[in-house]
Amino acid sequence: MTLELAVAAALFLGVVVYGLFGGADFGSGFFDLTAGGPRAGAELRTLIDHSIGPVWEANHVWLIYVLVMWWTGFPESFAAATQTLFIPLLLALVGIVLRGAAFAFRKYAATVASARLFGAVFAASSLVAPFFLGTVAGAIASGRVPAAGVGDRVSSWVNPTSLFGGVIAVGTCVFLAGVLLTADADRGGRGALTATLRRRTLAVGVLTGALVFAALLPIHRDAPTLSAGLTGRAAGLVVLSGLAGAATLGLLLRRRFAVARVTALIAVAAVLLGWGVGQYPWLLVDEVTIADGAGAPATLAGLLVVVGLAGVLVLPALAYLFRLTQTEAWTRH
Amino acid sequence: MVLDLLRAAADPDGLLPAREQMAFSLGWHIVLACFGVAFPALIFVVHRRGLVHDDPEALALARRWAKVSAVLFAIGAVSGTVLSFEMGLLWPGLMGPFGDVLGLPFAFEGLSFFVEAIFLGLYLYGWGRLPPRRHLMMLLPMMAAGLVGTYCVVSVNAWMNMPTGFRIVDGEVTDVRPWAVLFNSGSVLQVAHMWVAAYMVVGFSVAAVYAAGLLRGRRNRHHRLGFLVPFVFASVAAVAQPVVGHVLGIRLGETQPAKLAAFELATTTEQPAPLRLGGVLVDGEPRYYVEIPRWGSFIARGSFDKPVQGLDTFAPQDRPPVNITHLAFQSMIGIGTLLAGAASVFWLLRWRRRDLLEQRWFLWFAVAAGPLAVVALESGWVATEVGRQPWVVYDVLRTADAAGDNPGLWWMVAGTVTLYSAMTVGAVVVLRSMARRWRVGEEDLPSPYGPEDRELAVR
Numbered sequence: 001m002t003l004e005l006a007v008a009a010a011l012f013l014g015v016v017v018y019g020l021f022g023g024a025d026f027g028s029g030f031f032d033l034t035a036g037g038p039r040a041g042a043e044l045r046t047l048i049d050h051s052i053g054p055v056w057e058a059n060h061v062w063l064i065y066v067l068v069m070w071w072t073g074f075p076e077s078f079a080a081a082t083q084t085l086f087i088p089l090l091l092a093l094v095g096i097v098l099r100g101a102a103f104a105f106r107k108y109a110a111t112v113a114s115a116r117l118f119g120a121v122f123a124a125s126s127l128v129a130p131f132f133l134g135t136v137a138g139a140i141a142s143g144r145v146p147a148a149g150v151g152d153r154v155s156s157w158v159n160p161t162s163l164f165g166g167v168i169a170v171g172t173c174v175f176l177a178g179v180l181l182t183a184d185a186d187r188g189g190r191g192a193l194t195a196t197l198r199r200r201t202l203a204v205g206v207l208t209g210a211l212v213f214a215a216l217l218p219i220h221r222d223a224p225t226l227s228a229g230l231t232g233r234a235a236g237l238v239v240l241s242g243l244a245g246a247a248t249l250g251l252l253l254r255r256r257f258a259v260a261r262v263t264a265l266i267a268v269a270a271v272l273l274g275w276g277v278g279q280y281p282w283l284l285v286d287e288v289t290i291a292d293g294a295g296a297p298a299t300l301a302g303l304l305v306v307v308g309l310a311g312v313l314v315l316p317a318l319a320y321l322f323r324l325t326q327t328e329a330w331t332r333h
Numbered sequence: 334m335v336l337d338l339l340r341a342a343a344d345p346d347g348l349l350p351a352r353e354q355m356a357f358s359l360g361w362h363i364v365l366a367c368f369g370v371a372f373p374a375l376i377f378v379v380h381r382r383g384l385v386h387d388d389p390e391a392l393a394l395a396r397r398w399a400k401v402s403a404v405l406f407a408i409g410a411v412s413g414t415v416l417s418f419e420m421g422l423l424w425p426g427l428m429g430p431f432g433d434v435l436g437l438p439f440a441f442e443g444l445s446f447f448v449e450a451i452f453l454g455l456y457l458y459g460w461g462r463l464p465p466r467r468h469l470m471m472l473l474p475m476m477a478a479g480l481v482g483t484y485c486v487v488s489v490n491a492w493m494n495m496p497t498g499f500r501i502v503d504g505e506v507t508d509v510r511p512w513a514v515l516f517n518s519g520s521v522l523q524v525a526h527m528w529v530a531a532y533m534v535v536g537f538s539v540a541a542v543y544a545a546g547l548l549r550g551r552r553n554r555h556h557r558l559g560f561l562v563p564f565v566f567a568s569v570a571a572v573a574q575p576v577v578g579h580v581l582g583i584r585l586g587e588t589q590p591a592k593l594a595a596f597e598l599a600t601t602t603e604q605p606a607p608l609r610l611g612g613v614l615v616d617g618e619p620r621y622y623v624e625i626p627r628w629g630s631f632i633a634r635g636s637f638d639k640p641v642q643g644l645d646t647f648a649p650q651d652r653p654p655v656n657i658t659h660l661a662f663q664s665m666i667g668i669g670t671l672l673a674g675a676a677s678v679f680w681l682l683r684w685r686r687r688d689l690l691e692q693r694w695f696l697w698f699a700v701a702a703g704p705l706a707v708v709a710l711e712s713g714w715v716a717t718e719v720g721r722q723p724w725v726v727y728d729v730l731r732t733a734d735a736a737g738d739n740p741g742l743w744w745m746v747a748g749t750v751t752l753y754s755a756m757t758v759g760a761v762v763v764l765r766s767m768a769r770r771w772r773v774g775e776e777d778l779p780s781p782y783g784p785e786d787r788e789l790a791v792r
Contacts, residue, residue, distance in 0.1 A: 042784045049780060054458040057410050057450035064446055067417045068439045075432025082421030082428075086739050093418050097411040097752065104407030105759045108400065110766035112781045118759070119782070153739070295433025296509030306440040314447045317474070321451050324462070 003301060004073070004294035008283070010307045011069040012276045018062035019272045020176065020265055023169070025056045027177025029099070029126020030170075031200065032119060038112050043193050044181075045119065049107060051184050054325050056103065058318060063096075065310075073303055077147065077283050077293045084151035085139055088132040088162075095129030098122070127170055134169025138162030141279050142223035143286035147293075160222040164215040171208030172268045178204055179248060179264040183257040187326075194257075202252055209245045212271065225285050229278030237277060241270035344733045350742035351423040352732070354749060356718070358415050360711055361753050364534065365409030367710070369449060370479035371535035371566070372402050377472040378562050384465055390555050394562075396460065397771060398539075400778065403457050404763060408756055410450065415749075426735035427725055430506050434499045435489050437511035442485035445478040452478070483531065484524045491519035494717070495588050496726050519588070522581040529570045529577055530713065534706045536567025537672065541703030542768075548696045557690065560699070567706070568676035574669055583635040589727060590642040591651060592720035595658035597629050597641050598622065604640035605630040611663065614655045653722045661715035668709035672702060 001009075028048045035041030071078040082089060098121050106118035135157040142161035145151055156162075178201030185194040220227040230238055244267035251260035279285050283293040294300060376398045383392025421428050455463070456471040463471070492498070498513035499506050543559035585593040593599075598609045598619045606629035612622025627637045634641065644652055675698060679689050689695040725732040770778060 038782050042782045046780065046783050054454040057407065058447065058454055060410060060414070061443065061447045061450050064414060064417055065443050067421075068436065068443045071421060071428050071432040072436025072440055073433070075436070076429045078421055078432060079425035079429035082418075083425050083737050083739065086422055086737075089418060089422060090745060093415060094748075094752065096414055097756070100411035101408050101756050101759060104404050105763045107780055108404060108763050108767050108778055109781055110763075110770060114762070114766075115781045150738070295436070296511070298509055299433040299437060299511040302437045302511045302515075303440055306437070306444060310444055310447065314444060314451070317448065317451045317455075321454055324455070325458075 002291065003297055003304070004290050007069065007073040007294070007300045007303050007307075008290045010304070011066060011073060012273075014062050014066040014069060015276070016269055016272045018059070018066060019169075019172075020268055021055070021059040022062055023130060023173040023268065024176040024180050025052045025059050026099070026126045026130045027170075027173030027175065028052055028181060029123040029177075030174040030204075031177060031181060031197065032126070033123035034200070038116060043190065044196070047181060047185055047188070047190070047193065051181060051325075052103075053107065055321060056100070058321060060096075060100065069303060073295055073300055074283055074290075074293045075295050077145075077288050080147055080150075080284065080287075081136070081140060081145050084145045084153065084156050085136050087153060088135045088139070088157045092129050092132035092136065095125040095127075095132065098125035099129060127173075130169040130173045131166040132157075134166035135162040136165075137169070137275065138165030138223075141165070141226045141275060141285055142219075143225060143282075143284070145284045145287065147284055147287040160218040161226070164211070164218060168208065168212055168215060168271075171204065171211055172271060174204050175201065175208045176264055176268055179252070179257070179260050182252070183261050186255075186257045198252055198255070198257075202249060205245065205249050205252070209242070209249075212245075213242070223285070225282065226275070226278050229280065230274060233280065234274040234277040237270045237274035241267050241274060244270060345736055345738060346740075347423075347738050347742055348733050348736040350746050351736045354742070354746050355419060355423055356715075357746070357753070358412065358419060358749060360714065361757075362409065362412040362416060363710065363714065364707055365405055365412060367531035367534040368402065368405045369409050370483055370528065370531040372398065372405070372539075373472045373475040373479060374532075375535065375539060375563050375566060376402065377469070377476065379558070380469050380472065384469060390558060393555070393776070394559055396776065397767075399457055399460070400767060401764060402453070404760060404767075406449075406453055408760055410446075412753075412756075413446075422739075423737065424725070424735045425737045427730060431499075431726065431730070434506060434509050434511065434514060435492060438485040438488045438492075438515045441515065442482050445482035445485065448474050449478040449482065479531075480528060483528045484520065485515075487524045487527045488515060488517060488520035490717075491523045492517050493726050494523075494721060495519040496729050501729070519584070522577065522584075525577050526574070526581050526713075529574050530710050532566050532570035533574060533672065534710050536563040536565075536570060537699075537706040538703035539563035540567060541700045544696045544699035547690060548693065548700065560690065564676075564679075564699070567672075567702075568680060571669070571673040571676045575673055578666075578669070579632065579635075582633065586634045586639070586641065589721065591644070591647050591653055592658065592717070593633055594642055594644045594647070595653045595655045595720050596662045596716065597633055598655070598659050599629070599641045599643045601643035601645050602640055603629070603643065605638045606633065606641035608632060612659070614659075651723065653720050658716055658720040661712040661719065665709050665712040665716060668705050668712070672706060672709070675702065 028051065032041075032045055032048050035044040067078075102118045102122035102125065106115050106122055109115035109118055138159070138161040139145055139157045142159065144156040144159065144162075178197060182194055182197040182201055185197055216227070216230070219230070244263045248260050248263040248267055251257070251263060281289045281291065283290045376395050379391045379398065380395035382388050383390075383395055452471045452474045456468065456475070459468040459471055462468075492514050495517060497517050498510040500508040502508075540560050540563040543556045543563075546556045547560065582596075585596070597606060598612050598614065599606060600614070600617065600619060605627045608625040608628035608631075609619060609622040610625070612619050614620075629641055630639050631637050633639075644655065679695070682689055721727055723731050723733065725735045767778060
């Protein structure tokens, strides 16, 4: 494996992890939004507070990791993408800022009225952010970001692949959040809440799964390079995603929530990996390859040192945090 | 200020809004970044006191400050993310060619941000869930991450001031040595200056809150402790800062003489140079200042007879906006000196068994010291950033060449000002409501929409 490929893999690993855990945090916004009035939705909103509260900032850092790895490892393509995709990146950023701020404000809001305001902002912006990040992914994957100069600032992200990308991003976030929240509610012994979440998650899952496969045809026309990759090199991952998604639905039906979390994570990870493998070896599809877009070799080696340190310093701490949040003591009280 | 910046008519359209956007979002974030760096240490002291000395009032302070930090760190995290995006959105001409030169410190900063976020989650949600001693220890990685994070970010700024770790051959960046950037010789002092500043800002700000409480007659141990712990941090930092700043500054004559000339309002080269207090440049001539002979040389060069290079030795297109730089620099020095002096007097009198906390005028001053420390911090950044202009990477890349050419950037600036104003209002409203509820004895602050049985309620 070449140096630049190793860095690209580490970068894309960040995309996948952010997509899974950052995505699940975003997706909980949907359930918050649809939880009902202050009284009816109190139980679910408290569950969401409790589930994502301890972890959302740590999960959010994966986005910073991705940005930093990108601009350090592949600087010219980073500059190119930020210029062409200025608008969706800015809109995603607005969503990210509002989500984080409103979530923190709501937790300590003094009155129901202010909690409702902050809550609505939190929930809505939780869906705005992944949508626009999805359009950015679609723009890159469909070859609309030129390596030099600035591409069309609107049509680069208002096109079939980008729009499907945005909607699929939202759908997968919501699906993941649903599975994880259902498992949390079940572990907390909250029967009625578990039933509601299970029903909604099943509906979202069917819809998102259908959407992913329905998108394959328009993407085939709109993004031939990605499509060739998805049906060629990444075909196994696409199939795996479909199987894991179907298995998740089956497990939800049979109320095997703990196992369903694993298959749901596999399903979404496989979609994201499928995108990465599908567009390999391109960094910006049809424009720059990973090899051609890479920065200085000494810097790439330095980044691998950072990745190694992350494995030693960050992952054990992160595992400890995740493990604690899944224990009985943290779930109950 | 705007007129001063507008001066260069040939600048691209995107330059001025990009500058204003960066200055505004960075200026806002940096206050919260200070809390991320220094607040864990304050919390550690009161929390440890609460545990080790079985001091319930200290422990109550720790609980409250932890909740405050949950709010401040959240908006700090998102406003920091804004800056990451802006590196690309606003400065493609910097990030494209130099991303792999300046990026490695940011990658390490990412690691420290991870550590900070993970242990913040563990600490905030660990109350009553983790064994008490282990729970307290969760603050230590956060303190370490604050220092490492400061180092990483400020080392990039030090690199912009004193670029190293690359060569330019035929207009192409080559021979990149990222470790030379991470460990560039300018970093340590500049990082120390910023790190100490963070403790000043947070120490004086938190102390100001309790000084206000004391002024309102809440003269209890809770308020005295809440004032004294942060004030100790602030005092040590305030007294150390002039020394750190001075040692940092005496390099400027060699490394960035144009910035030094603006700091010193030196239109022509002088040897020895006087220190000018106050003053503005009117039609290219310094006016309205008090002159102290020779002290300019000492402060800028560390010797009473070394020269200070004048602005006239730089081509007009290579000079920074002098008035902003000079006034910002002197504001920083003036406020810093005032705060260091006041802290010294407070502790001197306390040693002589006179407690200034009994004096209303001192409490008023302590309330003002919080905002003053923030003004000093912002002034310092304005001085060093505007003083480096017209360069973004000193003597290598002009800021005008780093900016992009996206249209409609003023809309983005307007939107950002609106968004950040809303976020500021939200934070103030929430924090004040927390304080109000604490005063009437509600310690736990359950969410208002929580279920009746509170079984799931988060502390």
